[in-house]
Amino acid sequence: MKRDENEILMPVERALALILETIRPLPVEPCGLAALAGRVIAEDIISTMDIPMVDNSAMDGYAVRTGDVAGAGRRDPVGLDVIGELQAGAAMAGLLVEPGRAVRIMTGAPIPPGADAVVRFEDTEERGERVSIFVPVVKGENIRRAGEDLRAGAVVLGKGARILSADIGLLASINVREARVYRRPTVAVISTGDEVVEPGPDLLPGQVRNSNAYTLVSEIARYGCEPRYLGIVRDSLEATRLLLGEAMGCNVIVTTGGVSMGRYDFVKDAIAALGVEILIQNIRMKPGKPCVFGTKGPLLFFGLPGNPVSTMVSFIQFVRPALFKLMGAARLAKPVVHAVARDDIVKKPGRVHFIRGLFTVRDGEFYVSTTGPQGSGILRSMSAANCLIVLPAETERVRAGERVLIQLIQHEEI
Ligand code: AMP
Ligand code: MG
Numbered sequence: 001m002k003r004d005e006n007e008i009l010m011p012v013e014r015a016l017a018l019i020l021e022t023i024r025p026l027p028v029e030p031c032g033l034a035a036l037a038g039r040v041i042a043e044d045i046i047s048t049m050d051i052p053m054v055d056n057s058a059m060d061g062y063a064v065r066t067g068d069v070a071g072a073g074r075r076d077p078v079g080l081d082v083i084g085e086l087q088a089g090a091a092m093a094g095l096l097v098e099p100g101r102a103v104r105i106m107t108g109a110p111i112p113p114g115a116d117a118v119v120r121f122e123d124t125e126e127r128g129e130r131v132s133i134f135v136p137v138v139k140g141e142n143i144r145r146a147g148e149d150l151r152a153g154a155v156v157l158g159k160g161a162r163i164l165s166a167d168i169g170l171l172a173s174i175n176v177r178e179a180r181v182y183r184r185p186t187v188a189v190i191s192t193g194d195e196v197v198e199p200g201p202d203l204l205p206g207q208v209r210n211s212n213a214y215t216l217v218s219e220i221a222r223y224g225c226e227p228r229y230l231g232i233v234r235d236s237l238e239a240t241r242l243l244l245g246e247a248m249g250c251n252v253i254v255t256t257g258g259v260s261m262g263r264y265d266f267v268k269d270a271i272a273a274l275g276v277e278i279l280i281q282n283i284r285m286k287p288g289k290p291c292v293f294g295t296k297g298p299l300l301f302f303g304l305p306g307n308p309v310s311t312m313v314s315f316i317q318f319v320r321p322a323l324f325k326l327m328g329a330a331r332l333a334k335p336v337v338h339a340v341a342r343d344d345i346v347k348k349p350g351r352v353h354f355i356r357g358l359f360t361v362r363d364g365e366f367y368v369s370t371t372g373p374q375g376s377g378i379l380r381s382m383s384a385a386n387c388l389i390v391l392p393a394e395t396e397r398v399r400a401g402e403r404v405l406i407q408l409i410q411h412e413e414i
Pocket of ligand 1: 191192193195196208209210211212213256257258259260262305306307308
């Protein structure tokens with residue numbers, strides 16, 4: 001019976017492809033430099049200048065002519081006349097390094113004409129207006145070349161890149177104070193279930209603490225989207241329809257629970273009553289089989305399963321890439337690498353399994369262990385994990401020492 005059931009479930013890759021096909025990136029808006037972190041750039045940013053603008057010193061020392069100091073050594077230093085000093089930001093003030101001369105120079109100061117290398121202070125000794133140079137240097141030594149960081153005309157950031165701290169620094173350095181980025185999706189989050197209770201009051205027997213809403217709001221914010229938490233809806237068609245109705249103005253709605261075959265699972269009926277076309281109902285994976293996806297115009301609806309681990313795994317596989325596509329991101333996938341399994345893992349064939357794992361790296365090789373009991377309600381297995389071990393549908397067992405694929409989930413890889 002199970003085998004037949006699995007055949008009618010939608011494969012994970014098909015589901016993801018179908019979801020992504022329905023999505024167009026959101027409109028573009030301008031954004032000030034300081035607020036760009038985590039946003040996705042909607043245009044190629046081209047440098048209009050060389051960075052650094054001029055050749056400058058990488059060290060505190062003396063700007064010299066390499067020919068003058070070719071024979072320098074500790075015992076037979078070369079003596080040069082010090083004709084002046086250059087500080088970072090200083091104007092050149094007509095300094096010219098002619099043969100037999102040197103200029104005292106600080107890190108970041110422009111290299112004066114005539115000089116073609118810098119000798120570090122540590123390799124010199126100054127007395128009066130003379131400096132003894134103890135070492136030879138090669139052409140260009142301790143000089144940062146104009147344009148070595150960035151050339152005028154170079155693409156600093158390509159459309160679709162997610163902006164990280166170094167990128168913001170680069171944008172500042174080429175005097176970009178505002179850039180065009182994709183709008184941040186608004187994402188409504190709704191929990192369902194008569195038994196589900198917010199943190200606060202003591203639980204009565206049979207009640208369950210609402211963890212999903214908090215997991216999801218945190219994930220949504222982490223990827224630079226705007227979560228709108230709307231609360232817990234009771235298990236009634238009418239109440240579910242009403243609260244979902246309030247969420248219809250968002251770009252995305254994510255619910256948890258209420259999508260199985262139980263008598264109190266009203267999410268599908270409620271969302272269909274609001275005119276959402278349901279495109280996916282069940283996916284060939286574990287955990288996370290009951291997972292609903294639908295659209296109404298540009299609105300995306302995700303009905304995630306209620307079990308806390310299923311909620312997270314489904315979010316990572318489907319909602320997260322969907323949010324990134326909405327935000328115009330070019331790269332959507334979590335990185336997947338090979339790892340050596342440390343444990344035996346047994347599974348039923350038929351569905352892809354996402355097993356919570358903890359990877360370590362030794363001598364450049366990934367190793368992975370499972371994080372203990374894997375029940376889809378055991379959120380601890382997820383909190384102890386830094387990856388998901390992805391076992392293909394047909395796999396029945398993995399022996400310790402064999403290679404498996406792991407999806408890295410705790411990395412800012414986009
Ligand atoms: P359901 O799909 O509604 O039957 O929910 C499946 C399981 O997940 C049940 O054991 C629920 O109690 C649990 N569950 C549902 N919603 C939440 C939530 N927001 N936080 C934690 N557990 C939940
Ligand atoms: Mg329920």
